Amino acid sequence: MVPQLVLLAPWLLENQQLKQGLYHHPSVIVVAGTAIASFTIPSISLSATIRLLRFVMIILASFLGLYGIMIGLFLLGIHLSSIKSVGMPYLVPFAPYKPTEKLTTMERSLYKREI
Structure with missing residues (x-):
């Protein structure tokens, strides 16, 4: 009986808070998605950055919704797209869009699938 209450009580509270308009539906989706994604982060230093971005996204979703x-x-x-790493843009084949580089990137990915 206790495990069912542990799962049911937060759902009931969340449902009532959504009905009363205390927070919006998109913020619930963002919080759930970031909570699930936080289990996939391998390093501690990266998790601190992701946590900061998560809070910013939650605040934006709370105030402005979608x-x-x-x-x-x-x-x-x-x-x-503005970051540079070792003198090259961070999103090299995609951010400064060059059709020839995009084609070579796609060719490489298709070639690796065949092997």
Whole structure:
């Protein structure tokens, strides 16, 4: 009986809080997704960065809903495309778009599948 209550009580509380409008549905989705994704992070230093990004995304989702999630992902994409590592852009074959590099990237991925 106790394990069922442990699973049922938070669901009932969350359902009532959503009905009362204390928080929005997209924020529940973001919190659940980031909680599941946090189990896949291998290193401690990376988990601190992900935790900070998670809190920012949760705050944006709470205040702006789906628009906040999209704004957060857009800002993250802008930041990742502006980073340079060892003198090269971080998203090399994709961020400074060059059709020839995109084709060679696709050819390599298809060639590796055949082998």
